[in-house]
Amino acid sequence: MKSVTDLATLARFILSSDCQSIVILTGAGVSVASGIPDFRSPAGMFDTLRPELIPFLKTATERQRKLMALDPTYVVERGMFLENSFPYLEVRRPFILGVRDKKWKPTIAHHFASLLHKKTNKLTRVFTQNIDGLTYAVNLPEDKIVSVHGTIGKAGCETCGQDMDFKNFCAEVETKIKDIYSPDLGPKESNHILCQCCGNATVKPKTVLFGSSLPTEFFDKAAQDLPTTDLLIVAGTSLVVSPANSLVNNIPSDTLRVVINNEPVGQELGIEYGTNTKRDFFARGDCDKVFMDLIDELGWLTDLNGETNNLPEASVQLIKAKLRR
Template identity: 50%
Template sequence: MKPRPSLDLAGTAEFLKSGACKSVYVLTGAGASTGAGIPDFRSPGGMYDSLRPELITATEAQRKRMRMDPVNVVMKDMFFQNQFPYLEVRRPFILGTQQQQWKATLTHWFMRFLEEEGLLKRLFTQNIDGLDYQTGISPELVTNVHGSLARVSCEGCGYEMPFDDFCAQVRTNVKDIYRTDPTAPAESSNINCPRCNAPLVKPNTVLFGGSLPSAFFEQLDDLNGADLLIVAGTSLVVSPANSVVMYVAKDCLRLIVNKEPVGQDLGIRYGKDATRDVWAGEVSCDEAFLDLIKMLGWQDKVRKIKHLLPESNQAMVKDL
C-alpha cells in the first residue's frame, strides 16, 4: 500500500514533495484561463449568453437554431452549411489569440513548474486558447482535447493554412458583430480553402458532432500509471474529456480544483465519503495553485515569471 496523504491541499503538497509521487496527470478546463480574462463561454456574460443571432450572417432558419441553442454556432452540420456563425462569433477570440492579447495564468505556470520538477506526464486541456504554450511547456506533453484556435485547416480536404494568413483574411472578410473593430468589413465574405476552394477553413477546434483528436484516445490508457490526477477549472460535464477521471487507477489521488465540487456522477467522492479525492475548496484555480506553490516552496519559480502574469494575478503575487 502507498502511504495515504491527508485529503486536503497540504496533504497533496506533502505527497508531491515526498518522492512517492512520480507521475502527475492534469485535466484543465475554462477555469484555468478565466484569470487571463478569457470568459468561460458557458457562464453569464460568456459567448453563449451574449449571442445575438440576428446579427449573424445566416438564414432565418439557421438563426432560429442558434436562438434555440447557441451550441449550434459550433455544430458541425451548421459549419458545413455556413461558415459565418463560427467565424463571426469567434472573430475577436481568433484575432486576440494572434495578438497574444491574453497571458498565461498561475494555473498554466503551475503545470510548467510540474514539468521542471520532472513530475508532469501529461496535460490534457479542453481549452482552445493555447495559453499553456506561453509558459514554454513541452508541446509533446500537452493534448488539446478540443483542438486549438491557433492552428487552421480545411474541414473538407485537411489543408493546413498558416495562422497569420488566415487571420489576415478574418480581418478583411469577417464582419465584427461585437462592433469593437472599426476596420472590420460591413458584410462578411467567405474564406475559401487555398487548395480545394471550399469555404471550409477554420481553426482546428473540434466542432460539436465532430471527432476528437485520435491522440486523446490513445493516451487515455497511460493514465493507469498516474500517482496524482489534477482536475482544474472544469465542471466535468463534457464527454469524453471528463472520462479522464475514470481512467486513473483506483488508488490514484485526485485533486479537484473548481469552485464547486464536481464529478460526483463520475465517482468522485467528497467530505466524509472521500477515500482518495481532494477538493481545493471554494477558490479560483489561480488561488488554489498559488497556495500549492507556497506549500511546495516554489515561490522562486513564480518570482522569475511574475512580470509575465496577467493583471488579475499580479495583485495575488505582489508580496511573494
C-alpha cells in the first residue's frame, strides 16, 4: 500500500487498478453546506429545543419537560416517544415538512459519491449517519446507501412497523401537529396521528430513536463490504457514535483510510495523524471544499458544474470560484 500525502495522490489511487472497492462513511458535516446544522452546532439538535420553547410543549408532562430541559436528546428517546409522541413530532415538524418540500439540496460531498459511482463503478457503499435523506437525492442506486440511523424521508409505525406513505404522513403532520416555532401556523393544538394497522399514535419518520436497535442492514452490509474494501473515506463525522464508528477498525489492516473533516477525529480508534503515518490521510477542511478539490484532481469538475441546479447556493459559489482560477 502506497501512502497518500495529498489529494492528487489520493485521486491517482482512486483511479488506479489497486483500488477496486470504496466505502464512504458520512456524518452531519457533509450536509452543513445545504443549510442543515451539525448536531452540535448552533441550531443543531442541542439548540433546537430551546428552554423558552419547552413551555409550548404543553402535551408533555412536567417530568418529560424537565428531562428535555436537562438534555434535549430526550425528545428523540424511544421510551419518551412511546409514552408521548407529541414532543418529538412538534420539535421535528419543520424538518419533516422541509424534507417533503425539498427545502435542502445535496452538497458537493453528496455529489462526489454519485460521480464516483458513475465514473468508476468502484463505490461499494455509502454508510450515512444522517437522517436528512440527501444521499438519496443524487441519483445513487438505493442499494448503494445504508442509512445507519434511518431517514426522515420515510414514515412508519414505531409500534408495529407498518409503513405509511410519506406524503400522507406529512399532510397529517401539517394539519395535526402544532408548530411550536411559529404558533400562528398550523393547528392550535396537536392531535394524534394514528397507525392504520395497529391504531397506536406512534407513527413517525423512519429514524432510529435513542434506545432502539440499528437496522440489521447496517450489520449485514458492513460484514459483506468491509473485508474487501481498498479505501475508506470518513467525512464530516466526529467518529464518537458507535457502532457506525466501528467501520474504521473492521476493514483490512492495509486498507487506506481518509478523514475529511475540520479537525482530527478517531485517534482513540487508532487513526494516526502526522507525517509518519502510512495508512491514514487527513484532508483538513470543510467537506464541500475538500471534495470539490478532490473532484477537480479526478478531472470531474465539469461534471460537477453540470449539477448546479441540484446544489445549494453555497456549493455553487465554491464551484464558480474554482472555475475562475
